[in-house]
Amino acid sequence: xxxxxxxxxxxxEKRIAEKSVFSEKNRTFLIRVIILIAAFLLSFSGxxxxxxxxxxxxxxxxxxxxxxxxxxxxxxxxxxxxxxxxVKNILYVSVLQRVHEFAQLRAIxxxxxxxxxxxxxxxxxxxxxxxxxxxxxxxxxxxxxxLHFYWIPSIVTE
Numbered sequence: 001x002x003x004x005x006x007x008x009x010x011x012x013e014k015r016i017a018e019k020s021v022f023s024e025k026n027r028t029f030l031i032r033v034i035i036l037i038a039a040f041l042l043s044f045s046g047x048x049x050x051x052x053x054x055x056x057x058x059x060x061x062x063x064x065x066x067x068x069x070x071x072x073x074x075x076x077x078x079x080x081x082x083x084x085x086x087v088k089n090i091l092y093v094s095v096l097q098r099v100h101e102f103a104q105l106r107a108i109x110x111x112x113x114x115x116x117x118x119x120x121x122x123x124x125x126x127x128x129x130x131x132x133x134x135x136x137x138x139x140x141x142x143x144x145x146x147l148h149f150y151w152i153p154s155i156v157t158e
Contacts, residue, residue, distance in 0.1 A: 009114055016105075017121035020098070027094060032130045034090055038083040039134025040141075046076045047142040054150050091123055 021028050050072050095102075102115050143149055 010117075013114060013117045014121055016118050017125060020101075020118070020122055021125050027097070028126060031090055031094060031126055035087050035127050035130040036134040036137075038087055039131045040138045041134075042076075042079050042083045043135040043138025044141055045079055045138075046072075047139060048145070048147070049075055051142065051147050051150055055148050058148075087127070091127075095119055 053072055105115055105118075106112075
């Protein structure tokens, strides 16, 4: 809700974020590649681990599902935290390189919340497509592998 004395700056924030993404093409490209690789590795390793565990259980005729699920979840959580920290650090360094730009925005009257919104919009514009594409590629690579593919656990893992 906007009060009468407030301005709706969402369109301006979106435009600033888009121009920032397109003006720094090398930085944006490298960030996208790193996020794509992190999403791919996370998806690929999580699904591969899940399928390998299930195949091993069927071959050995062992039914220790709680131990297997715990192992898979533990490894997926570690991978997720590692990939998340890598992406967060990359985006943080990217923001630190643009301190002067943010100082200029503050000088012309932008609030802390508006600058934060610009950074979030920029992050979403860069990261979301790469995360989706990396996850889909990891899923497809697992389908191609000669290992037996379990659809339901793989989709849940992803």
